[in-house]
Amino acid sequence: MLQSRVKRVVWGAPNKQLGADGSWISILKSDTLKHPYHLSVNVSRNVLEEECSLLLRAFFTRRRAEQAEKSKQDGDGQDSR
Numbered sequence: 001m002l003q004s005r006v007k008r009v010v011w012g013a014p015n016k017q018l019g020a021d022g023s024w025i026s027i028l029k030s031d032t033l034k035h036p037y038h039l040s041v042n043v044s045r046n047v048l049e050e051e052c053s054l055l056l057r058a059f060f061t062r063r064r065a066e067q068a069e070k071s072k073q074d075g076d077g078q079d080s081r
Contacts, residue, residue, distance in 0.1 A: 001041065008042040012052025021045070 001009065009021070020027050021043060 006041060008044070010044040010047050012047050012049055013056055014046065014049070 011021070019025075
């Protein structure tokens, strides 16, 4: 993001296990450490957090169900990766 000169980042649902910038680790905290060649990135966190969280959960629930169905159709019922 810094190399692409993104000026603003907006995110909704935190990922406590793997997320960055305030979910699990904060990498864009411009109030404590300034990058020498890049202006600070404006970050809006937890925007529509509940709605985003529900959408993400629904997406991954559906994806797991689709993968289980595909595995069942492949014959052996196991993941075919």
